[in-house]
Amino acid sequence: MHSSRHRLNFEEHRILFDPIQNPRRGISIFMGILLAITAWGGFCYILQWRYGLGASGLNQPVLWGFYITNFVFFIGISHAGTLISAILRMAKAEWRRPITRMAEVITVAVLYIGAANIIFDLGRPERAFFLFLYGRYQSPLLWDASSITAYLTASSVFLYLPLIPDIAILRDRFADRKWLHRFYQVFSFGWDGSPRQQKVLNIGITIMSVVVIPIAVSVHTVISYIFSMTLQPMWHSTIFGPYFVCGAIFSGIAALIVMMVVLRKIYHLEPYLKPIHFNYLGILLLVMSLLWFYFTFSEYLTGFFGHEPTEMRVFWSKVTGTYAPYFWTMVFFNFVVPVLILSFRRMRTIGGVLVASISVLAGMWLERFTIIVPTLANPRLPFPSGIYFPTWIEWGLMLGSFSFFVFLYLLFSRFFPIISIWEIEEGREVGLEEVEERIRSYLPETAGTFNSREKERST
Amino acid sequence: MRISRRHFLKMFMGAVAGLSAGCTDFEKISTGWRSSEKWGNPLEEWIPSICQQCIGGCGLLVRVIEGRAVKVVGNPLHPVNRGGICPKGLAGIQSLYDPDRIQTPLKRAGERGEGKWQPISWEEATAIVVERLRGLKEKRLTNSLVIIAGQFQDLREPLLHRFTDAYGTPNYIRNRCFTPNEVSKAHFLMQGVTSPLGYDLMNAGLILSFGCSLLEAWISPVFQLRTFGHIRQERPGNRGRIYVVDPRFSVSASKADQWIPIRPGTDAALALGMAYVIIQEGIYDRKFVERNTFGFEDWTDGEGKSHVGFKTLILNEYKPFTVSSITGVPVEDIFSLARAFVNRRPAIALGEKGLSYRPNDIYTRMAIHSLNGLSGSLGSKGCLTVQSDVPLTAWPGTEQEESVRFGNSQPRIDGAGQGKYVLATDAMENLPGNILAGRPYPVEVLFLFHTDPLFSHPKRDTFIKAFEKIPFIVSFSPFLDETSHHADLILPDHTFLERWQGSPVRHSSGFSLFSLGRPAVEPVHSTRDSADFLIEVARRLGGGMAKAFPWKNSEDLLVQTTKGLYHSREGYVVSLPEEEAFRQFLEKAGYRIQETRSFEIFWDSLSAKGAWWSPAGSSAEVRKLIRTPSGKFEFYSNTLKNQMKRAADEVGGMERLLADLGLRARGDRLYLPHYDAVEAQQTAESIFTLNTYRLMSMSGVTAAQPWLQETLAPHVAESWENWVEINSERARNLGIRDGDRVWIESRKGKIRLKARILPTVAPSLVHIPFGQGHRAYGRWARGRGSNPNDVIMTLEDTLKGFGILSGTQVKITKA
Amino acid sequence: MALWGMVIDLDKCTACQACLIACKSENNVPFVGKQQADRGRIISWLEIISETEGEYPEVRTRFIPRPCLHCDNPPCVKVCPVYATYRNPEGIVAQIWERCIGCRFCMAACPYAAKYFNWHQYRIPESMEKGFNPDVYVRRWGVVEKCTFCSHRLLRARDRAAAEKREMRADEYVPACVEVCPSKAMYFGDLNDPDSVVSVLGRSPRAFHLLEDLGTEPKVTYLMEGERHALL
Ligand SMILES: Nc1nc2c(c(=O)[nH]1)N[C@H]1C(S)=C(S)[C@@H](COP(=O)(O)OP(=O)(O)OC[C@H]3O[C@@H](n4cnc5c(=O)[nH]c(N)nc54)[C@H](O)[C@@H]3O)O[C@H]1N2
């Protein structure tokens, strides 16, 4: 196989270089705003640091709230990326090519924020490193710590590897720009696209894809364990692992779609991201929505059927009580909306899919919330059950988290092509043939098609 | 002169050595003490003291480390509480270290009540007071000195009284309802006893309480709690029963074996209804009634005039159906109650509730007490007893010069003991009115001692006006409470952990007891023990006054006074149960070990262990219990008859007196327990009858203690403010939800409170816990909720003279 | 090796709350003030749980004093990521304040809501700090705290016995709440000694545990209200 570099036609991909070459002021301003909001979040945290966690609306017995919700939510999103792109890669789904990188970036960006939210929730953040000093492996929290770090490293590598050839491209492209050139030079690892390198890279990527999938699955499984390993009503459930993973992928895809639509708009990626991509992702989303509903349904039905009193107190507080509004909005956003929209080919337009995804994001956030808070608010023993109102500090930190995520994302797109150029190229060159080959290989042989390349392979 | 635990141990090693009766594991009494022994280290001392957070008179041990009081626990040796202590007691430390205590004597700088103060020296303060008093003395106006004293219990009570005596004023007035060290009127009128009431609760089979909050308040909270635990699961024999008659589902009621909700003020009817059943079924103690009672059957007097007996009266007028319709208690309950009261003997009916149930309360109390007569609950184990008095050295007589006698012979300013107040020892409800009217004479000087009428008495506004009329007001409070704000001079007292205390404690259980408390810590501020101050003033006033106060200071006072205990050759300083068991065993065998060789040793041991007692006191045979002229338990009270005659003469005629009293009854009925109807309550959507009650965690002095503020009650999780309890159903109709703010409005005024909607509340009533809603009293107490006294309208209370606090009609609206 | 346990006789308990205040006084538990109290942040290692059934006049209220139950199989301990809470050999579930990172996982895991969090650095007027118990550490912001069975008293009793060169007697170790209970409703002792009060009472037919079915094996046993039993 030959390196894509020689025949690469910059002009053809110029839109991909635009954000890097001549960034638009609008976007820079927007990033500025995001940064400001993030700073505001930072300020809120400083306040909380000063006054203690009491600055939040948390109390006895509702001792977890926004922070943990956001933690679970963001880590969930992170499944978008890596998991999806890995699966699609394994599955050799050719339509993945323009999507994978966007997905992978989400993962890495969002993981940091998820982790940060755990820190927000600590009474003694400065003691966080005790986890490594005195770590106690019996505690699910430590399982989280490990699997998240693992996931973070793995998906960083997984993001980086496919990035190398593109960095190389940029390195050559910006030969005239001193610093940028230097920067790319370092990260391109002296990539020259020789067949050997190409080969090693592909192997690397394949290995990572294999590694990443189980890690990703483990991450959200152990996060669900934080809850299911306790004895608390409506937490202590065996399906929490898969339930959370499913929810994670669900919200992940939604996040991916939203990001795609946004970038497509601001970077004019229409040629790369075609309706068909959204259509496929839409179908994926639909599948996950149904799966999510299936899990939710069986979870609540089992609870209800068992009719264990303490369980029921929580159940009713969700279904008819204090938390009913959140609960039913969640069901509406996570199930009704996406299913209504996505079941029909005609509505699986980019717009439609976008709406569905946004609704799912909101829904999934609510889902995390309604899993965490109502249980805490209804302790087993007859204590005055708590009411929880987040303070503006918590809101501040939540906004901060979200805007920092978007900021990181845009930041990335300022320095690296948000769509993997070489993979597109590869798609062009080998992908087409491969697919043709593959399809042919599915079919019965016809005489005369026995040509040289075939021979090579068989021997 | 302090004694460290070690030292202390040595002191009764000897005795402990000779222990015979080993203590079973269940006998937990001493563990506290033991542990505290073990706890001791050279740095640490355990100083005995007496709790003054309420009138319970519990003995304390204060753990003192390097001069700091770090913990208060019950004194395990103390006969009242045996190591137990209630939340208030534990919070004593917080009153000691309250940042808002008054730190020096204060002289008013601005207008009255303006809150401007100028710190002055004790010397100057003393001079001011002495000069004032001398002035009055010269003008032969000694009687225009008035002392209002509140609810406390120790030797300062007789000391204050003596101060008024020796100075020459009859106006020692108690702002209270309830005097554990005075005889209960009903018992006095029917039994003729002149010593405070006593009940052998520990051995009772059934305790039937008519509104006496056994587990929240009443005479001696911790003693009652101890009793509760004891009769239920500790004492041998069968488990005792506690029945509670109370319109409110109190904690006592919820812990009781049975709760009998009743329409407020109708207790007399219920008691007499029970009497009906008991008499009707002939299950009363015939032997006792025939031998030892008077006025049961119909009778004819000397002039051959015939009189209705209790029996006839009851059988005619208190048929269960009638009673049921009056009290709201189901007929079958009246029957079961009556039978239980007899079958579960020894049974005790408690009617000596702090505040009056209703106007002319004496009849209610007699009605309840008559049950004790019927079931013959006198003169045997588990029944009534009397408080035998404590053999203290008598104080030197106050031989009086003519001017003093003149002063004392003046009528009391509150009119207690005269006319319709013939039965009342104090009449707070009259005080402000009379002061305003200068009736019978103007007040020149007012001492406020351990009392805060502007908070605790409903007649706040009148009091404020009345105070304007008084030229000179002195407060002895360590805290700037509402009333002290209106004083001219504040002479901050030590808190109880800083001062010498002695208390011939009255605790309802008979045996005679004297508690001694040593100062646990050095005074935190430049305050002064009010006892010392009074002694000082007396000395300076000289003459008979000085003679009446011959002591150097309060410590000396205690030393002199306790000599009597030492020489009485009865009772002994409290000690470990084993030791006491051993001693009692010897006494049964007819030996008495003279425990100490000299008074000094006795004093050391007393001031180390904190109490002297004579368990023998608790036994009481009928002879001791019935002291009436007739020598009988009088259903028909001759004493009452005589008293009313006297009063009638004072006011000019019986009819006049009865009119004043608003009594409907006539003839014999006037001297028999009876019930006369309460004015019908109006009923409307939003009208309720207001009832206030006490919390275990609150008393007149505890509002300034954060621990208590934060855990006010077990039945509602409330903190830092009071609330109003409303029936769920009615709240729903008024659209009031749990936790809403509501207005409680009477013809007198309105207050705003948090509403607690409870299924336990009777539909027609609302309950507000008493003790919150201070307008002053420091940062912890000020502005916590509102004071129910702002809406309470008192009816005349000729028995207690305090005012009827329950029964105010209030309108409740969502705020 | 002793196994410390407590028995609370609900038939004797009067819901007076003395145990609760004794605990605050003994263990320097801060009061949090009105504002924080209203936000549900009162710290009280021992709480009187109350439950009311029925409608006037047929009502019934139960009061249950609840310290930490020192579960023998404590859900709170398992989940702590840094060993800041652990079950010591004598069965006391202890807390290491300086180790706690304040994640509150243990609080979420305790079925009895027996753990409390220092939402702020609670300060009291320093005149009042004079009343602090020098034997007990004062917790700072951001950590979880709970009933320790007054373990500092165990240490002191043991030191003392050691100093006197003898074995510590079980009854030398009495928690502050047990010490003051006015109606003597609380018992404390060694569950490994079959003849100790707590063991004997533990065998009473009136005995039960809170949320027994969770298998947390609490070492605080309750005796339900009702008739006396042969045992006593
Ligand atoms: N914890 C605590 N203990 C105290 C005090 C304190 O402040 N706090 N104060 C001491 C003092 S000064 C006093 S006077 C005593 C008071 O001792 P108590 O009189 O026993 O206590 P209260 O709470 O005033 O009233 C007791 C009950 O009477 C009920 N009640 C109201 N009206 C009626 C009625 O018509 N019939 C019946 N049967 N019940 C009725 C109330 O609902 C309340 O539950 O307590 C003393 N002990």
Ligand SMILES: Nc1nc2c(c(=O)[nH]1)N[C@H]1C(S)=C(S)[C@@H](COP(=O)(O)OP(=O)(O)OC[C@H]3O[C@@H](n4cnc5c(=O)[nH]c(N)nc54)[C@H](O)[C@@H]3O)O[C@H]1N2
């Ligand atoms: N609504 C309603 N009102 C009531 C009652 C009710 O049940 N409901 N109860 C009534 C009854 S029964 C009573 S007895 C009265 C009691 O009413 P009060 O006599 O006013 O109450 P006390 O607790 O005796 O007094 C409290 C005052 O004593 C002062 N004090 C505290 N410690 C000390 C000290 O060490 N030395 C000195 N010299 N002073 C000190 C403080 O200033 C405090 O304000 O309240 C009555 N008021």
Ligand code: SF4
């Ligand atoms: S009952 Fe009264 S005297 Fe006894 S400890 Fe409690 S407050 Fe003090």
Ligand code: SF4
């Ligand atoms: S101290 Fe004793 S009686 Fe009072 S609440 Fe606690 S356990 Fe019950």
Ligand code: SF4
């Ligand atoms: S009660 Fe709660 S805190 Fe105490 S040991 Fe059991 S689980 Fe842990």
Ligand code: SF4
């Ligand atoms: S809050 Fe502290 S004790 Fe509890 S689990 Fe976290 S670190 Fe452990």
Ligand code: SF4
């Ligand atoms: S055992 Fe000690 S720490 Fe636990 S509740 Fe009782 S007093 Fe508090």
Ligand SMILES: [Mo]
């Ligand atoms: Mo009183």
